[in-house]
Amino acid sequence: MxxxxxxxxxxxxxxxxxxxxxxxxxxxxxxxxxxxxxxxxxxxxxxxxxxxxxxxxxxxxxxxxxxxxxxxxxxxxxxxxxxIQAPLSLNLDFNKSSRQAKLPTVLIPEEVTALLNAVTAQYSLMTKLMYGSGLRLMETLRMRIQDIDFDYLCLLVWQSKSNKNRRVTLAKELVEPLKQQLTVCKQFYELDIKNKDYQGVWLPHALAKKYPTAAKEFGWHYLFPSSRLSRDPHANNVTRRHHIDERSLQRAVKRAAKRAGIHKSVSCHTLRHSFATHLLQRGCDIRTVQEQLGHVDIRTTQIYTHVIQAGANGVRSPLSDL
The missing domain is CATH 1.10.150.130 (Tyrosine recombinase, N-terminal domain)
Known part of the structure; x- marks a missing residue:
């Protein structure tokens, strides 16, 4: 329509x-x-x-x-x-939704292992980053090459949800796979930079204005580039290479969960939920977990404490004593 x-x-x-x-x-x-x-x-x-x-x-x-x-x-x-240029009242009177948020779906470590082993090679590194660093789906796909800090084993996440910037941990096991991915990125970059129509990678308007040559610098390009060039509707349809489409990664995780025989409702965000829960189970301080996840409010992070409690609200079932 x-x-x-x-x-x-x-x-x-x-x-x-x-x-x-x-x-x-x-x-x-x-x-x-x-x-x-x-x-x-x-x-x-x-x-x-x-x-x-x-x-x-x-x-x-x-x-x-x-x-x-x-x-x-x-x-x-x-x-x-x-x-319309007629701003609404600051005191709107309406029934606010009181629907309870669902508890997050969390995988046990054995299920995470099975899922990661079942993911196809193309999406393996992305899923390991989502679990290993607690990244959101779009934070993973929007990661730039220069956002990787191998020296301090961390990743830089810029302007994520609530416009927060943060550093997250990087598993040392992913250093070599990331360096291999950079080789792939370099091949795309060298191919693109020879294309006279190529206008570089997309940058936020303020950055593009401040650093006019940055769009064609290698470090600003996406860590997970699309396999094809595309037109940017935000900039007069100039030719760029965007990151891969999020739907392809979402489908890959769904298929992997099915192949691994996991009967829970699994999505990309499940890996982030599992990251937070497993950190808390290992004794990590909840404030540290909050910083890793980039939550503004500690109450958002506290939902994971409900997941790791024994039973409902920590209550032991009497059936266990029979």
């Missing part, structure tokens, strides 16, 4: 202001939902009350998670501030 002219305008507005592709897609999704909820009325004809009705509906009828409702609110705040 073709996108309306209004939604197309919003997309182009966000592209010219350098919003991330994922943010654009998410905001367009919720703005479209909002318009359809109000029988395709133009948002300029709607306001605070209609936004409150929509957000209350998401909580009361769709039973969305608090984080999902917050994303929908952010999209509508953007819509009215930047597009």
């Amino acid at each position: 073709p996108q309306s002219l209004f939604l197309t305008y919003i997309s182009e507005f966000m592209i010219t202001r350098r919003y991330a592709k994922r943010t654009i897609e998410t905001y367009i999704y919720w703005i479209k939902k909002y318009i359809l909820f109000h029988n395709k009325k133009h948002p300029s004809e709607l306001g605070n009350q209609e936004v409150e009705y929509f957000l209350t509906y998401l909580s009361s009828h769709s039973n969305v998670a608090p984080g999902t409702q917050a994303i929908a609110l952010n999209a509508l705040v953007f819509l009215y501030k930047e597009i």
